[in-house]
Amino acid sequence: MSAPPYASKETQLYRTEDVLATLGMIRQHKLDVRTVTMGVDLSGCGSPDLAVLCARVRDRLLHFAGRLRQVCHEVEQRYGIPIVNRRIAVSPVAGVASAHSAEGYLELARTLDAVAEEVGVDLVGGFSAQVQKGWTDGARRLIGTLPEVLSTTKRVCASVNVGTTAAGINMDAVLALGHVLKDAAERTRAHDGFGCAKLVIFANAPSDNPFMAGAFHGPGEPDCVINIGVSGPGVVKAAVEDLMAHATVNPTLGEIAEEIKSTAFRVTRVGELIGREVASRLGVAFGIVDLSLAPTPQVGDSVGEILQAMGVLRIGAPGSTAALALLNDAVKKGGSFASSSVGGLSGAFVAVSEDAALAHAVEQGDLTLAKLEAMTAVCSVGLDMIAVPGETDAETLAALIADEVAIGVINHKTTAVRVIPVPGKAAGDRAVFGGLFGEMTILPIHAAGGSAEFVRHGGRIPAPLSSLRN
Amino acid sequence: MKNYIVTVTAADQVGIVQTVAGTIRARGGNILELSQTVMRGYFTIILEVSFPEPLSTKALAGALTADGERFDLTVVVIEADERARQVPVPNGERFILTVLGDDAPGNIHGIAGCLAARGVNIVDLHARVDGTRFALVMEAFLPSDLSPADVRAELEKFGREHGLEAYVQHENIFTATSEPSPVRVGPPLRIQGDAIVPH
Numbered sequence: 001m002s003a004p005p006y007a008s009k010e011t012q013l014y015r016t017e018d019v020l021a022t023l024g025m026i027r028q029h030k031l032d033v034r035t036v037t038m039g040v041d042l043s044g045c046g047s048p049d050l051a052v053l054c055a056r057v058r059d060r061l062l063h064f065a066g067r068l069r070q071v072c073h074e075v076e077q078r079y080g081i082p083i084v085n086r087r088i089a090v091s092p093v094a095g096v097a098s099a100h101s102a103e104g105y106l107e108l109a110r111t112l113d114a115v116a117e118e119v120g121v122d123l124v125g126g127f128s129a130q131v132q133k134g135w136t137d138g139a140r141r142l143i144g145t146l147p148e149v150l151s152t153t154k155r156v157c158a159s160v161n162v163g164t165t166a167a168g169i170n171m172d173a174v175l176a177l178g179h180v181l182k183d184a185a186e187r188t189r190a191h192d193g194f195g196c197a198k199l200v201i202f203a204n205a206p207s208d209n210p211f212m213a214g215a216f217h218g219p220g221e222p223d224c225v226i227n228i229g230v231s232g233p234g235v236v237k238a239a240v241e242d243l244m245a246h247a248t249v250n251p252t253l254g255e256i257a258e259e260i261k262s263t264a265f266r267v268t269r270v271g272e273l274i275g276r277e278v279a280s281r282l283g284v285a286f287g288i289v290d291l292s293l294a295p296t297p298q299v300g301d302s303v304g305e306i307l308q309a310m311g312v313l314r315i316g317a318p319g320s321t322a323a324l325a326l327l328n329d330a331v332k333k334g335g336s337f338a339s340s341s342v343g344g345l346s347g348a349f350v351a352v353s354e355d356a357a358l359a360h361a362v363e364q365g366d367l368t369l370a371k372l373e374a375m376t377a378v379c380s381v382g383l384d385m386i387a388v389p390g391e392t393d394a395e396t397l398a399a400l401i402a403d404e405v406a407i408g409v410i411n412h413k414t415t416a417v418r419v420i421p422v423p424g425k426a427a428g429d430r431a432v433f434g435g436l437f438g439e440m441t442i443l444p445i446h447a448a449g450g451s452a453e454f455v456r457h458g459g460r461i462p463a464p465l466s467s468l469r470n
Numbered sequence: 471m472k473n474y475i476v477t478v479t480a481a482d483q484v485g486i487v488q489t490v491a492g493t494i495r496a497r498g499g500n501i502l503e504l505s506q507t508v509m510r511g512y513f514t515i516i517l518e519v520s521f522p523e524p525l526s527t528k529a530l531a532g533a534l535t536a537d538g539e540r541f542d543l544t545v546v547v548i549e550a551d552e553r554a555r556q557v558p559v560p561n562g563e564r565f566i567l568t569v570l571g572d573d574a575p576g577n578i579h580g581i582a583g584c585l586a587a588r589g590v591n592i593v594d595l596h597a598r599v600d601g602t603r604f605a606l607v608m609e610a611f612l613p614s615d616l617s618p619a620d621v622r623a624e625l626e627k628f629g630r631e632h633g634l635e636a637y638v639q640h641e642n643i644f645t646a647t648s649e650p651s652p653v654r655v656g657p658p659l660r661i662q663g664d665a666i667v668p669h
Contacts, residue, residue, distance in 0.1 A: 014566060014594075014607075014609065014641070014644050014648070015648075016596045016605075016607045018644060018647075018648045019566055019568060019607045019644055020568070020605065020607065022643065022644055022647045022648070023568055023637055023639075027637075077617065077618055077619040077622075078618055078639075078640045079639050079640055079642070079643045080618070080622075080637050080638060080639035080643070081639075081643065265647075266647040269646040269647045269653060270643065270646065270647060272646070272653045273642060273643055273646040273653050273655065276653060276654075276655045277655045280655050337650075339653070
């Protein structure tokens, strides 16, 4: 049987069941592209003249991101998959504006805020500094302006990398950031300290992370790049539930891991397709897909619900860490097979206020700060979106940061802290951030105030040994 | 060489393909392409066959019917017309259209009407009713100047009145999620003689 020259055009290719399975992920299980994040290098924008610097930054962002909204809309229509957020990540601003005073940093933050609104992105990340080994004058000024930036701009997100496995932990910066959190929270008191939700404190921060608030365009990246953050907790949960419903015998954890892997494959593929298409239409590079399972406060879009589907009905109970480790690893395995362009944070987020099931577990008293800290040892991204009592002192916040950063530094992984000391509210009260940031019951900090002397020593916790790894 | 298009329908049984292919072989024919499906117990085959010399379509249909008498075949044979090789939607792109919702007489007629009015060519279509739920998945070529959003809006207009929801998605998203081959954007790099994947 020889192939006629016209056969290929009409050949039927797709099984109805495959089409309905993929469509079902979008229709019923909230599969979407959580963010298309455009990274833009600003290192060439520097000028001793503040007005020139701001004008250059604005021109460069308009040049690359001017069509981002339109192109994302076109791609959404073409593939019938929602692109929930468009964002921009810029080079760490500490370096871009290093010649300027604190007022210069503030002006640049206002410029970023205005351009973000102009090009239709909801957040712009990169008001950032890397200070793991020490801080420049510029980085120190940037950190000093954070409370004002976080409280007076709408879209600007900040991050500070305070530790790496190679450099250790800059405890001076950690303590300074404890004070920044207090100040930023107080300035946004009317909104339960929401300013702190736009600041991430990192260990081993990735330079290509598309998720906010910690996105920035790091060294080694091209002029402009498109990075993708997919979503998919709902899809993974549905897959696990389906497996349970249709299995004739109780599935083993190995079988559950396989199911999660194959689901992660599909989710990652959607992200890569959308990323490549957006990049191609804009004529810029495609960077990475971040595999992270990013929850939203909606029921059915929760990492916690996946753990429940696996049998950890009370999140925070013993077994929660093991279940999360299984989930995180299976997602990475499926995603890595799906795409060679995987990067960013790529794990399961346990962002408490943003995840309905986790927030509920906190409310029930099942999920504690100590258990959350343990869980972050096996997943990304750390103590994320956690409301703590407003009266918590800066030293205790710094010590909380130091603990989480130490987990990342010692384990060669990214960890991060995004905690909100809610002014005027105590443990058990409700903190409400709204929208994707969600709400939660304020968690108590056990033995708060008991480690102030430790963090006041300052200096640097040395880089860890890389051998004798037990 | 002369080519013919043969279609055969019957209640499904073991041995129909062998009988049809045997009749063709006995007359010196060579099958160029063949597609067969079984739906709700009924077998249908369409094939293009090439013979070294022209023959009577009536005679070939008669032979197929006679050889397959025990299967009670319904056979149609027509001459292949080279004009049929023209692609109805030149430079079109393949989209997957899915319509889901309440079953009602006239759904497919209404949907196809929306598409025909916009110059959309259906190349593959599978629809079924499961209880009262209607599901239709089709592959269709959209003219290059027609946006998928317009087609979806058109289908949704029809769907709103009939309890149906419609999706129009470029085929690449299904390739990406269903096949392990590398993700691609833009037009497909399909080679001649692709394997046919049955429903």
